[in-house]
Amino acid sequence: MSLHDQSSPEFARGSYHEASRSVQLDRRDFLKVLGGGVLVCLTPTSAWTQESGRTFGGHELPKDVSAWLHIAAVGKVTVFTGKVEVGQNIRTSLAQQVAEELRVPFDSITMVMGDTDLTPWDMGTFGSRTTPTMGPQLRTMAAAARETLVQMAAQRWQVDAATLTAADGKVTDSKQSRSLTYGELTRGEKLVKIVSSEERLTPVTDWKIAGTAVPKVGGRDFVTGAHKFPSDMVLPEMRFGAVLRPDGFNATLASLDTSAAEKLHGVQVVRDGDFVGVVAPDAYTAQHALSAIQAKWNVPAQPSNEGLYEYLKNNPESSGEESPQHVAGSVTQAIASADLQLENQYTVAYIAHAPLEPRAAVATWADGRLTVWTGTQRPFGVRDELVQAFHLPAAQVRVIHPDMGSGYGGKHTGEAAIEAARLSKAAGKPVKVIWTRQEEFTWAYLRPAGLIEIKAGARRDGTLVAWEHHNYNSGPAAIGTPYDVANQIIQYHPARSPLRQGSYRGLAATANHFARESHMDALAHAAGLDPLAFRLKNISDTRLRAVLQAAAEKFGWGREKSTPGRGFGMACGTDKGGYIATCAEVGIDPASRKVRIRRIVEAWESGAIVNPDGLRNQVMGAIVQSIGGALFEQILFANGRILNPHFAQYRLPRFSDVPRIEVVLLERKDIPSAGAGETGIVGLAPAVANAIFAATGTRLRSMPMAPLHKEQHASSAQFHS
Template sequence: MKKTLQHTAPAKGMHRRHFIKLLGGGIAVALTWSDLDAWAGPLARRADDNSIAAWVQIRENGQIAVFTGKVEVGQNIRTSLAQVVAEELAVPVNSIEMVMGDTRLTPYDRGTYGSLTTPTMGPKLRKAAASLKEALIDMAAVQWKADKSALRVKNGSVVHTASGKTLSYEALSKGQKIVLPLNDRVKLTPATEWTVAGTPVPKVNGRSFVTGGHKYVSDMVVPGMVYGKVLRAPAYGASLAEADTEKARAAAGVMVVKDQDFIGVTAPDPQTAANALARVEARWDTTPQPSKAEIFTYLKNNSEQRGGAENAAAAQKAFAAAPVQVKQHFEVQYIAHVPLEPRAAVATWENGELTVWTGTQRPFGVQEELARAFSMPKEKVRVMMPDTGSGYGGKHSGEAAVEAARLAKAVGKPVKVVWTREEEFKWAYLRPGGLIEVAASAESNGKLASWEFHNYNSGGAGIDLPYKSAVEHIQHHPSKTPLKQGSYRGLAATANIFAIESVMNDLAAKLKLDPLAFRLQNLEDERLKNVLQTAASKFGWNKNKPAGHGYGIAGGFVKNSYIATCAEVAYNEAANELKLVRVVAAYDCGTIINPLHLENQVMGCILQGLGGALFEEIDFEDGRILNPSLSAYRVPRFADIPPLDIVLVNRKDIQPAGAGETPIVGIAPAIRNAIANATGISLNTLPLIPQGLKKNS
């Protein structure tokens, strides 16, 4: 770190450096300096990522600035991360200012996905805050010539316990950055002693959202900005044969950018840009593409064969010998994330440097994407991500950022690109469709005898069997996808756990065993057992159900958190009508950091999962998405929402896990199993009943 500083700092800046000798604590020297940005230039390297200042700084006014490359997409980490820092530093949450997802100001971060913020960024920031607290106590000890064991922190100050005298953090740090290395052995406040973390702190910047004041990227305006639109192909696999852009140029202020297959327009307002784009006359060459009707055959035929023949033979042998067998295949359709704010970016070039604001879960990933697109060093690209209009795993990529930057470079002005809903449906990426084949068997005493499971294309998340089976053969076969596919909340766990929990239900039915008892009998994982029992008890699993009603249960775990979901449906046989009566879920993600927002996440996951469970599916034919609008693609609305009861299991003895994904996995199999219970019909597709029960029965 010292080396970096000497390398980049001009000699005149040297006087700003201060060396403070500290005593004890295993730390010899605290190096602090001020005005780093002022002398090091706008795109300079940040403080070393292993230093406290990279993560937490005390402003001269006493505000605590916290730096993280993670981003806020509605999961409320701006609040929960502020809470854990406030806890370690003994300051109120409102004295924390979170600086998030800015490639210039925050340490490198791979991205906000995979439920990683809470288990990785939370501990990192706690460690940084605790290290800072330790340094502040050391600094006060030096100033007071006191033993640091006589000191403690309270409400943003170091307090000398005996005399009662205090020094505020800002009086100690004097606006300087504390670049001591993070102390890996620093003592953290245990969850049992938390007073700020673990409490229902409201969304920290909530007011700006209900007033309309918050600026999402799609709301942003920079001086001199124009609006960009990009010409899209009519189908996947189409290439531009020829294009006439003359008519598009007719309107005042319109500029047309053509570069090989890329055609874009800019205009002083979005309507003029859209009008101009509509006047581009283009002819496209298309190639035949697979359609929805043949998708599952296609995915299987184009999949990779994996080894493991011996294992497969063992599973098949055990299957053949077992008295109770279930053999099923499951079809899972492609679905869309539909973040309510579509992809958006504002890009501006200045002196060969590129600045982009964009709604993305991976600002550093987009920075690299831009650096590649324009063959420039990534240090000359700054990406910033204001709190954005959701993602659900659907905003890992930087398409709008690249398009805005491309247009901005060509027209020499800042450009904003906001995708339409249609573009978002057609040209973002989807949750993969998949085919799952399962053959499972049990002994007549209810013990699982064999488990053979093949997933074609969905992915490997959640594919492992949580239950104990004598023989297992489990494989994910990657395939060639005809549609753009990518990450989605819970990844393939929604598909895999749907299949696992459906098969478990049907095995129990064949065995004439209670589905909950059958699961518990084959389970060793205490946390999964606990959520299953907790949900069942809250639901009243053992209570008699009204005639025509069905109960279903499902559970699972991914990424170190556990969900169990119970559903009740009512089936009116005469009318062939099905109603979701209620849902109960129990969830355990270890220590709870914010129960208010955790419950919100679990609720959102379950209800969003209702869409994929019941009716969401992308329809496509020959490379064209046929339902690219919210009037054609159905997402859950108010009338779809059943009464929902959520039990949060707070395990203060277990490190917190991320909660934005796992709760989605239980709802589809729970409803499916409830339908089977009520009607005797085993539905093995996701969505279960896109046209209502009738079509599928």
């Protein structure tokens, strides 16, 4: 048990020399492994279409291929994409679209996803991009594969391809009453076809497999415990690693005594500058060894929750003058001449993603080649992080993503992967690292906190005339107003965040909708107009009008008046191609001021629906998740430390927080499908804030609106005006 001092190793010098013999399955080997059949690759540039029809041998595939699809001799279809499944159901919805265009039964398709050796490069799974980008790409590829198979049949039968039809995994010549299965057609073939996105796609109105409620692929494995999540991966000889964490952010190591840890049986302490980790034969001993390490850290003084929003406003990221994203007309003049003027500030706290599966990775080195199984929304991004950390060529690093215990925008990075790889390298054995919940709360990144200032003007009749919206730090997503306003200033001001922050489901669309829709509600009340009528008066976007009217109708908006104990509120908006309107009913105990969300109606429209059951599940889940940020989730911090890094102190929405929820899906088959994983989250907070105002006359402008006190653990949250 020796201390492996690696204080100036390859991480620092960039001189990694180890006899490295590639064991990578390169693309050509990969095609050999696939065996015969037809391989269709998709590239966005049409130049490659000239290259189609080459055989596998010696063929260099284009670098910019975004997906590929293989049809094996038995008719089995394998689709390769760098996107990852994290619970949003794209393993199912993408396969549906391939089955549709290829004309094969759904269960003949296998999706290989998020494996940097096997799938084409992909930026990552975020921003609701899978459905609008990868969906059409896979459809294009599948349509090209189908056309290729029809051509092959036409050639074999010496008939005109136009007389043949493809259906149910077969090409049929109905005139001659003969057919060939795709397997029969591809047997003995070694054909590569490279296509660009110019194929004719099946109209949505003709969809038979896409557009239906196909159950989640692999569903059975989730109810039997058979599914292997990243944290479940096991390798032979695998050891368990754990990493010593500083006492606070930006801390430096002052002193270290690892002697007690090193005396533990089988324990290896790994040190590399301020990185200190342990490797042990089992998980218990790893944690035990970690707690036996004596370390002192110097933690510098740092900001806290107190005064956070002033801090964000006064600490811009850049020193120079920033220009607004959007300017129209003259806000100053329009406000000066408006009948109604309203100005206010809104805030949102830092919140944690808290995926139930924390960061986890298993790393192994063989012949200088690193392979890591890890949960991440960006397998290729994590590969790049590993390449950089260990100074390896990209071909020497493989990242494999087993469908993980979700991320919600919180797993773009590869911390656990790098830690497992470092420890594995030092130990000479595969190592697993799973973050504790406290580590996940403290050392991952957070949804940005933010301050939003809105100034608006309207005419007496409710016509909006001016809108000025400034967002400090929280982000620019959905910052533009969907309302018709002639005079606008819209500006996002990046700030120097005291805490590590990053992506989160919906990004700043939640914060910007909270502020905008609260402000719209306040304007409606100031004008003496019904919030629905006021909104409709200022919206010309027909899609937004449609969801607003659908939600209002289902909710029974206007049927009853709010009372001090019962309030009704609404909100609407659009982002990332999704349109949403939310109506909320809250119950309030006037004496204790405890608030409970009783009913939510959310109308949703995102173009053509690929899988109505999956879509409903996503929208419902987003609504439930948004309850936390709206009412009680917030990270508390001081001097570089997170003060509530446990579920006992950081409440997530539970069964008892969930109201009656009705999701109304509107479909526009004439509009391409948008992604639906995120925008469902934006409507609840402002709708609830507006309902609380309707009941009590109190306008809550800070998320969370009813933060829990430490001793509180009830299903209803109390708010303070």
